[in-house]
Amino acid sequence: MPKLHEIRADYDAETIVMYQAYAPAIAEPALAAQRFVAPFSFGRMTWIKPSFLWLMxxxxxxxxxxxxxxxxxxxxxxxxEHALSLAVLTSPEATVFRSPDEWSKAFAEAKVHIQWDTERNLRGGPLPCYSIQVGVGRDLIREYAESWVVAIEDRTPLVRKMYQQIQAGHADSAAKSLPRERPYAVDEKIARRLLIDP
Structure with missing residues (x-):
């Protein structure tokens, strides 16, 4: 059983997979360049998520x-991990912040925001655990887009196929195509600050 707050992701020794959904006008140039390029916006926060089913x-x-x-x-x-080290929660958790004012100041100055959302199953139903969302702020977006990104893959055909299988009553077949997401350990100090369970 997953812990209440843990990062679950598809990763290897050097890289980790994030999921994002875009209009074709943004996705196609990004796929061609294998990094984010205009008309991708470098002027506002972009949210990245390691949970495939949450994005579905x-x-x-x-x-x-x-x-x-x-x-x-x-x-x-x-x-x-650099993003996580700079992150601040989107809510003033009493176990992390001494006061709402302390959180408010930290949140306003943060380059990265962290939000925990209810994880989902294959049919979109809620699960008794949370999925992490990471908001990369304007100060880091260009670094994310140009230095962190190693590869961009179009999962749209797979997503359409899986959706059709679910609609046809073949959820078991769709489940076979799910990416392998497993717990991702982080530094203990960062974990405490971001509510990640030990």
């Missing part, structure tokens, strides 16, 4: 307007 819930399996293309973005673990 968020994008309705790539069927929401502006989220039609599902990208698997493989980034360097050094970049991912």
């Amino acid at each position: 819930h968020r994008s309705n399996w790539g069927r929401k307007a502006g989220q039609e293309r599902i990208l698997a973005v493989r980034i360097r673990r050094t970049g991912w």
Whole structure:
């Protein structure tokens, strides 16, 4: 059984996979360049998620307007861990902050935001655990897009196939295509600050 707050991801010794959903106008140039390029916005926060099924819930399996293309973005673990080291939670958790004011100041100055959202199953139902979302702020976006990204893969055809299987009552077949996500350990100090269970 997954812990309440833990990072689960598809990763290897050097890299970790994040999922993002974009309109074709952003996804296609990114796939061609194998990094994010215009019209991708470098002027606002971008949210990256290691949970495939959470993004399927968020994008309705790539069927929401502006989220039609599902990208698997493989980034360097050094970049991912740098982001976590700079991150501040999006809510003033009493176990982390001494006061709402302390959180408010830290949040306003943070280059990275962390949000925990209810994890989802294959059919979009809630699970009794959370999935991490990482908001990379404007100060780090260019570094993310140009230095952390190792490869970008279009998962849209797979997503469409899986959705069709689920709709046809073949969820077991769709489940076979799920990426292998396993717990990802982080530094103890960072874990405490981001509510990650030991």
